[in-house]
Amino acid sequence: MKILMVNKFFYIKGGSETYYFALKRLLEQHHHTVVDFSMKDPKNFASPYERYFVENIDYNARQNIASQMKLGIKLIYSQEAKQKLEQLIRKEKPDIAHLHIFQHQLSLSILDVLKKYRIPVVYTAHDLQMLCPNYQMMTHGKICERCKGKRYFNCTRYKCIKDSTAKSLLGTMEAYFNQATRKYDIIDKIITPSQFYRRKFLQFGVNPDRVVHLPNFLDLKQPKIAPNQKGDYYLYFGRLSKEKGILTLIHSAIQAGIQLLIVGTGPLQGHLEQVLRKKGTHRIQLLGFRSGQELFHLVGNAKAVVLPSKWYENGPYSAIESLMLGRPIIGSDIGGIPELIREGENGFLFHHGSKESLAGAIRKMELLTPEEEQMFSDCSRQIYQKYYTGTAHYPKLMAIYQEAIQSKHPPKQKEGYRR
CATH class of the missing domain: 3.40.50.2000 (Glycogen Phosphorylase B;)
Incomplete structure (x- = not known):
């Protein structure tokens, strides 16, 4: 199977990248081909597909007003990511796409490309970005679910993104744009590493048939710990x-x-x-x-x-x-x-x-x-x-892939013989 794997960072930045590269190794060990799509960065690992990566974008860097507006448009809909992903898909022809953290730098524009080529899509929800504009469901140090029921204006009202009105407004606009265009509907299966996240997706109105729980895993060999050195x-x-x-x-x-x-x-x-x-x-x-x-x-x-x-x-x-x-x-x-x-x-x-x-x-x-x-x-x-081992993870993931493929490309029914 040829699997398009998408994550906006291509170096170990956090848990999602730890999972991405562990999964990449696991899939390749089982003789699948993994096609990478990401963002350029000096810290990146090497990839044979890096010529298709989008230019680096840092939304936290200080910008003048004109630059902020330009980046804001890219955050909501990146033409560069859309065009480069289409080039990659036309060249590699993947069987399925597995998305990780792709919002903002790659944007939901890539979903239009996947829809155009009718590629089955699986998305691992490493955070709550799909439900919450600031991805944490936390505002000023406290748990916050005010955006439930698609009430995304609360993101701007309470300055939920980095305590900034401008960034919060941009996040609000992005959320309403995604809702109006139903971008996330192209995703066939949403994987949540915790049962808690699955319940949260259901509480926010996502169809239960689309959301499946599959824990993360570690693919490391059992490390050797020096005996008789237990600390207090x-x-x-x-x-x-x-x-x-x-x-x-x-x-x-x-x-x-x-x-x-x-x-x-x-x-x-x-x-x-x-x-x-x-x-x-x-x-x-x-x-x-x-x-x-x-x-x-x-x-x-x-x-x-x-x-x-x-x-x-x-x-x-x-x-x-x-x-x-x-x-x-x-x-x-x-x-x-x-x-x-x-x-x-x-x-x-x-x-x-x-x-x-x-x-x-x-x-x-x-x-x-x-x-x-x-x-x-x-x-x-x-x-x-x-x-939490790769051995436990792999067959369950393959079953999810097959369900996504069948939902997009159901098997053809054999025609019965006519009498």
Whole structure:
């Protein structure tokens, strides 16, 4: 099978790219051809199809009014992406398209090309962009579903996109344009990595027959973790941003009196450094960016990994990696996080945003005996093996592909013999 794979970034920027390249490897291991379509960037990996990639667009860069208007039109409908994708399709003739994060830089103009050539389309919803103009369903630090019922004007009213009236207005216009032109209707199957996201799509009026749950997966070989080096620390690793709930975690760690290591970078880094200096605690450390074997050791030797998010997480890779390495998880009761935790078996849940509830979950973990800790560890590995490997993922994805193909190209009925 020849599969057109679309994602606006062609380097590891976040979870969607981690999945994209893992899936690309998995499909190629099963002798499928993967045709890439993305945006040019100096950080990109090599691709034989990169001549078809669109020019780089940075919507966060400072622009004059004329440039902003030009980019705004591209955000809603990119003629460049449309033309280049058509050239690629005419050359490669893919059997199916699998979309990931494509909005804005590639825009929904590419859906018109897929419709023109009657290509079956599968879309993995790594975020909530299809339902919410700011993709997070979070406004000024709080969960927000005001756009439910296609009330997208609320995005501008509450300045939901980067607290900017101009960017929020652009997001509102894009949402209403997509609604009026029914662009998303061309998508045959919508994959949600969490059951929570599937429920959210249904609540926002998407046809249940189009939405299917399929967890993300990790295709790494089981990393070797040095034996007898288990630490007495808790670990957070990921992006340092407000919606991740890291400030709640820091206050809870101080309250519970534990050692906490924080791995990652992001816009909140400077503020976290100030907070820790003011608190005068040496039991909490910011380690910055870590990767590869160094990160595996940090995760694999942690007493538990903490996911303190305050927003609708989907299927976070930090949790899946923790399961793979047999680590207990303490996670907030929001989004897709509870689906990765069996309460009292491989971790504990706490009420999102609550310092007291998180501190209580940490204390439960502290009370576990060594035998119970081993049971939690074994349970995490079992969950990973059952749901989050490439072996588990591949046949389910192939079934979704076949359903999408049949919905676009139903098998022809054999004509009966006439008497």
